[in-house]
Amino acid sequence: MFTGIVETTGIVAGIEQEGTNLTFRIESTMAPELKIDQSVSHNGVCLTVTSLDDKGYTVTAVDETLKKTNLGLLRTGDRVNLERCMPATGRFDGHIVQGHVDQTGICTNIEDLNGSWLFDFRYEPVPEGVDEKDRNITVEKGSICINGVSLTVFNSRDDSFRVTIIPYTYEHTSFSQLQVGDMVNLEFDVVGKYIKKMLAGYR
Structure with a gap:
């Protein structure tokens, strides 16, 4: 769950097609604070971190996600809004956001x-x-x-x-x-x- 308060932005550093899916390499100052399997909101879409290093990480958007969102339009160099999931001890500065684009x-x-x-x-x-x-x-x-x-x-x-x-x-x-x-x-x-x-x- 998210709140819609963007923490930072990232840059699309690479895009790789794998069947009907797209794997994005995102470079961001947030990368060192992430871990594999963590959920991160990308332009409002909840995606799972699959690999990472100090400069960036990768996430994969499946075909269903690409059909319902604008992620399929992203190009290398584009800027994306990033937010980690809401901690249980945090404040709701925004509103309840699931990361499931309608x-x-x-x-x-x-x-x-x-x-x-x-x-x-x-x-x-x-x-x-x-x-x-x-x-x-x-x-x-x-x-x-x-x-x-x-x-x-x-x-x-x-x-x-x-x-x-x-x-x-x-x-x-x-x-x-x-x-x-x-x-x-x-x-x-x-x-x-x-x-x-x-x-x-x-x-």
Whole structure:
């Protein structure tokens, strides 16, 4: 489990295809603190460390993960947001994040407010194979995880929403490299998903 508070970023140093899977070599200052079999969030996707050294480590994304996230679009040199799993003694500075991406979205607009940035995102209301009644939703002032970053939603619509990015988040995550048209990973609020599922039985 994660909180969506990015600890640091890493650089994709290498990509190797193994059948339908992709193995990524990630170089990061976090590497010396990791261990094999540890779970790490990469742009919001929970992946397991399979090998490591002082400069970096490797993780593998299987075909199902590549189909549901933007990891398959990563290229050598790209920057990714990293977060280790939440320690039992820690504080929830963000919100409950599982590292299980629900679907992707597209950045549709970026507005520089000279001190903060507004980002607009659109997502397909109903992912392929999902019933209309089970589609993902946001709520005003609710939580959303974008590429592993915990953020507050406003301008919530059926298939779009807006977030504000403060300078610290902009500088210390991959948001500074995000452009209009880029695909992002979205994980919707797990508490909201459970409530929505329970209420569906009363319809």
